[in-house]
Amino acid sequence: MSLFLPKSGGRFDPSLLGNEIRITHKFGTVNDSSRPVPEEEFQQWSMRFTQLIQQHWEGKYSFRRQNQTVVPKFIQIFEDDEKKMSDAHFVIRVRDGKGGNELVSSKPAQMFEDLKEKGMYFPMASTLAAGSVLPTDSSGLIGDTLWKWIPFYVDTFGGVMKPQTKAHVASIARQVAGAQAGLTVYVTGYGNYKTSSINEVSTVLRASGLLNVQTRTSKKFLNPGNWGKSSQSRASGRTDYVKISIKDDINVSTLKTTPVYTYPAAVVHEFGHMLGLKDEYACLSEKSANQLVKLDFIDASEKNLYLNNPGTRTETPEVQEEQKQFIKYCRKAGVEPTVFGKYTTSIMSAGSEFRPCHFVTIWAALVHLSGFDDWTIV
Ligand SMILES: [Zn+2]
Numbered sequence: 001m002s003l004f005l006p007k008s009g010g011r012f013d014p015s016l017l018g019n020e021i022r023i024t025h026k027f028g029t030v031n032d033s034s035r036p037v038p039e040e041e042f043q044q045w046s047m048r049f050t051q052l053i054q055q056h057w058e059g060k061y062s063f064r065r066q067n068q069t070v071v072p073k074f075i076q077i078f079e080d081d082e083k084k085m086s087d088a089h090f091v092i093r094v095r096d097g098k099g100g101n102e103l104v105s106s107k108p109a110q111m112f113e114d115l116k117e118k119g120m121y122f123p124m125a126s127t128l129a130a131g132s133v134l135p136t137d138s139s140g141l142i143g144d145t146l147w148k149w150i151p152f153y154v155d156t157f158g159g160v161m162k163p164q165t166k167a168h169v170a171s172i173a174r175q176v177a178g179a180q181a182g183l184t185v186y187v188t189g190y191g192n193y194k195t196s197s198i199n200e201v202s203t204v205l206r207a208s209g210l211l212n213v214q215t216r217t218s219k220k221f222l223n224p225g226n227w228g229k230s231s232q233s234r235a236s237g238r239t240d241y242v243k244i245s246i247k248d249d250i251n252v253s254t255l256k257t258t259p260v261y262t263y264p265a266a267v268v269h270e271f272g273h274m275l276g277l278k279d280e281y282a283c284l285s286e287k288s289a290n291q292l293v294k295l296d297f298i299d300a301s302e303k304n305l306y307l308n309n310p311g312t313r314t315e316t317p318e319v320q321e322e323q324k325q326f327i328k329y330c331r332k333a334g335v336e337p338t339v340f341g342k343y344t345t346s347i348m349s350a351g352s353e354f355r356p357c358h359f360v361t362i363w364a365a366l367v368h369l370s371g372f373d374d375w376t377i378v
Pocket of ligand 1 (some may be wrong): 269
């Protein structure tokens with residue numbers, strides 16, 4: 001097996017064959033000895049894995065350059081003979097039971113720990129469950145989070161949102177629209193550029209599927225208590241901002257039956273880690289936030305809005321660095337990075353929505369193989 005190591009983590013073997021980029025993984029599979037999967041089910045498990053990856057990862061995005069379009073195709077080779085696993089990308093230990101505690105690690109698989117000590121190539125460790133190939137329900141996580149988004153305060157700069165903020169607003173809108181497209185959403189503008197700010201924000205909301213977006217400008221000057229003061233964003237303290245609010249509660253009862261609000265199966269998400277993608281429900285690290293500022297995805301004054309989401313996981317230094325590298329790939333590939341620190345409908349958070357940013361590590365492999373860096377993800 002050959003090897004491509006994205007700077008954001010994961011590993012795979014890419015090859016470019018005409019208009020196809022083949023992403024091959026070799027997996028050693030081990031039936032867990034303390035919680036073994038019945039043999040027949042263990043054999044079917046890898047087939048189910050392959051079906052799910054094809055069904056969900058293929059046909060979503062491709063890569064275009066001049067007149068050429070390259071389509072990603074995913075191939076998995078499974079090896080259950082331990083003597084033939086030392087060149088695998090990952091060794092997956094499959095244990096009986098439900099999903100929910102899956103692991104895709106950058107550490108060596110247990111049986112190959114000695115290879116690391118000798119400074120040699122080693123397969124990485126992964127633990128998945130028999131239930132990881134079955135449908136899941138993570139809609140509750142997304143539903144609970146939806147409430148906390150709103151009211152949402154958006155900073156604008158000369159009437160314009162920074163790219164990451166724009167992506168954030170679009171993400172909220174897609175999630176609300178998926179639950180209730182007709183919900184009345186108010187967009188209120190404040191500050192010197194309120195008319196252009198309102199236009200900018202409401203255009204994104206409508207383009208993301210919300211059907212009933214109403215715009216208004218602040219009437220705060222009518223309140224004698226506010227005379228002579230400019231209104232300030234409750235999130236950032238800035239005076240040029242937009243508030244997104246709603247009149248009625250969001251009806252989240254439909255989320256459970258709307259596929260985008262849950263993983264198709266846990267392995268579809270775990271496979272993203274094997275491609276070098278990070279958990280998006282985990283916090284954005286300080287390092288990554290600084291990178292967002294440096295690449296002008298956000299303004300320096302917005303940094304704190306993207307950090308420290310209560311109740312969400314803080315990553316290890318290694319993963320923080322990989323998160324930063326992921327953001328750099330996004331800039332190079334010309335796509336928005338995703339929203340971190342919240343349960344969203346994104347496949348790398350808690351749903352089944354694929355975004356162009358989920359293909360940046362394959363983009364990096366394509367750049368490496370083709371010698372051209374002007375591919376776009378379409
Ligand atoms: Zn994960």
